[in-house]
Amino acid sequence: MRSRRDRAGAAATAVVAACLGYLGFRFLQWGVVHAHWALPPGAASSLCRASRGQGACWAVVHERFRFILLGAYPYEQQWRPALACLLFVALYAASAVRACWRPWLLGLWIGVPAVAVLLLRGGWLGLAAVPSDAWGGLPLTFLLSTVGFAAAIPPAVGLALGRRSRMPAIRVLSIAYIELLRGVPLITFLFMAALMFPLFVPQGLAVANVLRAQVAFVMVIAAYLAEVVRAGLQAVPAGQYEAAASMGLRYWPATLLVVLPQALRIMIPALVNTFIAFFKDTSLVAVIGLFDLLGAAKAVIVDPQWVGFGVEVYLFVAAVYFAFCYAVSRYTHHLETALAAGGRR
Amino acid sequence: MRALAWQAGAVALVLALLVVLVVQTAANLRLRGLASGFGFLGRATGFEISASPLAYSPRDSYARALAVGLLNTVRVALLAIVLATALGLVLGIARLSRVRIVATLARAYVEVVRNTPLLLQLLFWYSLSQALPGPRDALRPLPGVFLCIRGLHLPGLAWHGGTRWLVAAAGALAIVVGLLRGISRRQRDRAGRALPTARLAAGAAAVLLVGAIAAGHPAVTLDRPALMRFGFEGGMSLTPEFAALLIGLSTNTAAFIGEIVRGGILAVDRGQTEAAAALGMSRARVLRLVVLPQALRVALPPTTTQYLNLTKNSSLAVAIGYPDLMSIADTTLNQTGQAVEVIALVMTVYLALSLVIALLMSAAEP
Numbered sequence: 001m002r003s004r005r006d007r008a009g010a011a012a013t014a015v016v017a018a019c020l021g022y023l024g025f026r027f028l029q030w031g032v033v034h035a036h037w038a039l040p041p042g043a044a045s046s047l048c049r050a051s052r053g054q055g056a057c058w059a060v061v062h063e064r065f066r067f068i069l070l071g072a073y074p075y076e077q078q079w080r081p082a083l084a085c086l087l088f089v090a091l092y093a094a095s096a097v098r099a100c101w102r103p104w105l106l107g108l109w110i111g112v113p114a115v116a117v118l119l120l121r122g123g124w125l126g127l128a129a130v131p132s133d134a135w136g137g138l139p140l141t142f143l144l145s146t147v148g149f150a151a152a153i154p155p156a157v158g159l160a161l162g163r164r165s166r167m168p169a170i171r172v173l174s175i176a177y178i179e180l181l182r183g184v185p186l187i188t189f190l191f192m193a194a195l196m197f198p199l200f201v202p203q204g205l206a207v208a209n210v211l212r213a214q215v216a217f218v219m220v221i222a223a224y225l226a227e228v229v230r231a232g233l234q235a236v237p238a239g240q241y242e243a244a245a246s247m248g249l250r251y252w253p254a255t256l257l258v259v260l261p262q263a264l265r266i267m268i269p270a271l272v273n274t275f276i277a278f279f280k281d282t283s284l285v286a287v288i289g290l291f292d293l294l295g296a297a298k299a300v301i302v303d304p305q306w307v308g309f310g311v312e313v314y315l316f317v318a319a320v321y322f323a324f325c326y327a328v329s330r331y332t333h334h335l336e337t338a339l340a341a342g343g344r345r
Numbered sequence: 346m347r348a349l350a351w352q353a354g355a356v357a358l359v360l361a362l363l364v365v366l367v368v369q370t371a372a373n374l375r376l377r378g379l380a381s382g383f384g385f386l387g388r389a390t391g392f393e394i395s396a397s398p399l400a401y402s403p404r405d406s407y408a409r410a411l412a413v414g415l416l417n418t419v420r421v422a423l424l425a426i427v428l429a430t431a432l433g434l435v436l437g438i439a440r441l442s443r444v445r446i447v448a449t450l451a452r453a454y455v456e457v458v459r460n461t462p463l464l465l466q467l468l469f470w471y472s473l474s475q476a477l478p479g480p481r482d483a484l485r486p487l488p489g490v491f492l493c494i495r496g497l498h499l500p501g502l503a504w505h506g507g508t509r510w511l512v513a514a515a516g517a518l519a520i521v522v523g524l525l526r527g528i529s530r531r532q533r534d535r536a537g538r539a540l541p542t543a544r545l546a547a548g549a550a551a552v553l554l555v556g557a558i559a560a561g562h563p564a565v566t567l568d569r570p571a572l573m574r575f576g577f578e579g580g581m582s583l584t585p586e587f588a589a590l591l592i593g594l595s596t597n598t599a600a601f602i603g604e605i606v607r608g609g610i611l612a613v614d615r616g617q618t619e620a621a622a623a624l625g626m627s628r629a630r631v632l633r634l635v636v637l638p639q640a641l642r643v644a645l646p647p648t649t650t651q652y653l654n655l656t657k658n659s660s661l662a663v664a665i666g667y668p669d670l671m672s673i674a675d676t677t678l679n680q681t682g683q684a685v686e687v688i689a690l691v692m693t694v695y696l697a698l699s700l701v702i703a704l705l706m707s708a709a710e711p
Contacts, residue, residue, distance in 0.1 A: 005628075012444045020450070053478075169352035173359060183653075183699045184692045185660035187671060196684040199373045200366055280462035287464070287664050294465055301472070310472025318461045318469065325460035 031056045038062045045305050052308075060309045061316045064300045068317065071136015071291045073120075077128060081139040084116040088142040096331055109150045116143055132208040136291030138320070140210070144282040144292065148217035149225075149275050155218075156225035161255065163230055174226070181223035187284055189216040194288040213285050221278050228274055232267030233259065268339065272332040276325050283321075293317055370685065383690075385681045386411075392676055394668045396584055407677050414673030415694060421587065421669065422656045422698075425594040429655060430648070432599035437606025438632070451603070458600035464661050467593040471665040474585035480576045489569050491577055497588050498570035501581035502554075514553060521549045586667035590659065598655045605647045609640035649706040653699050660695070670694060 034055025036048050039062075048057035061068070070081045091112040094100045120139065123129035135143075162174030181189070193216035194209065201207070236259050244254035286295035297317045301310045374381055386408040394401055398416045401409060439451035458466070475494060478484065483493035491498040522542070529540040558567055570580035583591070613636050621631040660671035670691065678687040 009444045013446050016444070016446045016450065020446070052476075167348050167352045169356050173355060180692075180696070183657075183696045185657040185671065185695055187660050187663065188688060188691055188695070191675065191678070192684075192688055195678060196688060199370045199684060202369065203373060203376060276460075280460075283462040283464045284661070287661075294462065294468070298468065308472075308476060310468065311476055314465060314469040314472060318465055321461045321465065322457065326456060329456075329460060 030054070045309070048309065057309050057312050058316075060300065060306050060312055064306070064313075065316070067137070068293070068296045068300060068313070069137045069320075071140060071296050072134050073136065074128070074130060074134065077122075077130065080119045080122070080127070080130075081135070081137065084119050084139045085142060087112050087116055087119075088139070088146060091146070092328070109146070113143060113147045113150065132210040135210060137296050138293050140285075140290065140292045141279070141282050141294075144210075144214060144217055144285065145275070145279040147214055148221050148278060148282070151218045152221035152225050155222040156229050157260070159222060159226035160229035160233060163226065164233060178223045178226050181220050182227070186220055186281055187287060189220050190284055190288050192216065209288070209290060213288065213290060217278070217282065221274070224278075225271070225274055228267055228270045229263065231270065232263035235266045236262045265339065269332045269336045272328060272335070276328050276332075279328075280321065280325065293320065379682055381683065381686070383686055385677075385683055385686070388681075390677070390680070392680070394673070395666075396587060396668060407681070410673050411670065411677065411690070414668060414670035417667070418656075418659055418662075418669040418671075418698075421590055421594065421662070421667070422659045425591055425598065425655055425659070426652050428591070428595035429598035429602055429651070432595060433602025434606055436599055436603030437610060440603060440607045441610055455600045455603055458597055459604075463593065463597050463658055464664055466597055467589060467661055467665055470589040470593045471585065474589050477585075480572060483572075483577075489580075491570055491572075493577075494585065495576050495582075496585045497583040498577045499581045499583075500567055500569045501579075502558075503566050503568035514557075518546070518550055518553065522546045584667075586662070586665050589665055590662050590667045590669075594655055594659060597658075598651050601651050601654075602644075602648055605644045605651070606640065608647075609642075609644035610636055612643045613639045645706070645710055649703060652702050652706065656698055656702060657695060 034051060036051065036055060036057050036059045039045070039047060039059045045057070045060070048059055051057075066075075066078065070078050073081050091108055094108060095105060116139065118124065119127075120130060120135050120143075121132070159174045159178055162170045163178065165171050165174070190213060193212040197207065197212050240258055240262065241254065244258040249258065282292060283294040285292050286298050289295070291299055294317060297313045300306055300313055301308070306313075371381075387406050389404050390407050390410045391403045392410070393403055394410065394413055396417065397413045398420060399409070399413050401413050436451050436455065439447050440455070442448045442451070474496075477492060477494045480491075480493045480495055483491040483498075485491060489500040525540065525542050525545050529542050532538065532540055568579050570577040570582065617635055617639065618631055621635040622628075626634070659669055662669035663672040663675055666672065674687050674691045678684050681687070
């Protein structure tokens with residue numbers, strides 16, 4: 001009996017390994033052996049076009065990677081978006097270290113995006129001013145997701161508390177907001193931001209596209225985060241509320257000092273998961289014409305010279321997204337086990 | 346008293362916000378000389394739709410164009426839900442396979458899909474379809490199947506017979522099913538084991554169909570795609586946009602469903618597997634008859650969420666040019682300028698779709 005199962009397992013392994021080996025071989029042939037890595041100076045993409053179907057054209061990434069990663073930012077000023085990227089990465093790294101989970105980390109989440117915006121905008125200390133239409137690539141992706149997430153937390157907590165409130169009017173309003181924003185595709189709100197926003201504000205008030213998209217993200221992320229916070233609040237045992245009440249604490253002190261801190265600890269992994277989800281979803285701004293990481297990649301292959309090399313460009317961008325999201329998701333996984341171990345007695 | 350004040354304050358604030366918004370928007374619309382109201386729905390669109398399940402021409406109304414978009418959304422979402430569920434089930438089981446390489450492969454798939462944006466995946470599939478050869482050099486993965494830059498062409502069934510033969514076939518099938526059920530019930534009472542009625546009925550239907558084709562019956566023929574002057578004609582065809590969207594949505598959601606299925610299987614008590622094994626059941630039977638029914642019960646609610654996500658995500662069709670509801674609404678919006686009405690309409694429809702799916706799934710819950 002046992003040996004039969006082993007034999008079946010070995011056969012399955014052999015079959016899968018053979019298929020995998022063949023596909024891997026074909027992929028290597030395409031992606032490495034017959035690939036063009038860089039074009040000789042002055043040569044157009046015709047060299048790549050000649051070997052269409054046989055080999056990959058990584059030359060498109062080689063030639064355009066600064067545009068993909070940093071957008072249409074003025075070339076000689078590109079140290080600024082690059083520095084902004086580093087600041088964001090440092091922020092994420094600091095947030096991952098548990099010794100840094102102190103109140104000042106909150107300040108960092110406000111401070112770093114602010115500094116990044118100042119860096120990108122310029123117009124101070126002799127830095128040339130760069131309009132937000134020229135911002136793009138990875139810094140824009142980082143900016144949209146970080147600000148969107150940080151700014152959505154306060155309204156999310158409010159909505160979650162509102163949904164659990166005993167006051168019917170507050171509860172109904174919170175539920176309506178949360179369900180409306182979660183029930184409709186995110187892209188609808190981006191279209192609203194791009195096309196409808198001018199109708200909502202007094203005429204002559206121009207608001208940059210980036211800022212409008214940012215506001216749309218904050219509004220939507222708040223609705224999704226509210227559900228995460230609600231789950232966290234629900235996980236705090238009722239005894240905690242009762243104990244706080246019996247100590248004479250009223251609603252707000254009990255909520256802010258007793259319940260929320262405990263809920264926060266429980267919901268950290270879910271918070272990080274939401275962050276990854278929206279980090280990926282910021283790519284939707286490519287549809288309304290912003291040049292975030294994906295938008296810039298899309299713009300590269302509109303260039304007549306590089307039309308038809310989407311596969312290579314998208315594989316490169318996918319690798320960038322994957323590196324970031326995979327690292328963060330492995331971290332949440334580690335955090336889940338570590339926090340669960342801490343909660344046990 | 347305090348509670349009342351809080352609530353009154355909140356309601357007043359929301360109302361005030363809405364009033365300001367409405368007044369401001371109305372003023373802006375007047376200033377720009379834009380019309381308001383849903384009158385535009387009756388006007389002719391003047392644009393083509395590349396794939397339409399309804400008869401449609403540019404002379405038709407915006408209402409009809411939007412209906413075409415809605416049907417396209419429903420079509421791609423339904424198909425993708427079916428494919429994603431099937432693939433997700435396989436992935437969830439493969440993740441727990443004892444064969445190391447199968448489990449690793451499934452895990453790698455799930456990680457890659459879950460850690461890259463869906464929009465990127467859709468654009469990737471679409472550019473892959475655009476890198477295919479032209480119709481003359483179409484790839485032929487299977488006889489009768491053609492894959493080229495214009496899309497995927499498959500043999501299809503063509504129906505010429507009208508309703509007479511359809512009724513006759515349905516009647517014959519009904520009689521066969523009725524007989525089978527009778528035999529099955531007697532068999533169950535006598536031997537304790539029922540016949541696999543559903544499978545036998547499906548088999549009978551297949552025999553009927555293949556028989557009709559093989560006998561050269563004029564009512565039903567196999568329609569193969571053939572290369573004509575302007576590309577392939579005949580058979581079934583999927584446009585590259587539809588294929589990219591379908592593949593992207595189903596492979597993406599499958600990764601999420603796979604993780605749900607895996608969680609569901611792990612949630613089934615080990616004792617269940619051991620008890621079934623002690624009864625002498627094979628591993629496949631244990632999985633099919635004991636573990637999966639219990640696992641799926643756990644997996645159903647989160648799967649509903651995935652179906653809802655998939656339906657909402659189908660709106661990303663707008664990025665690759667498949668004429669779903671969102672793309673047609675976008676075009677309508679750009680042509681008429683009536684952003685408020687169009688967006689309100691789209692929101693209502695997506696909310697209604699979400700509601701329908703949620704209701705259907707809760708009806709399916711045991």
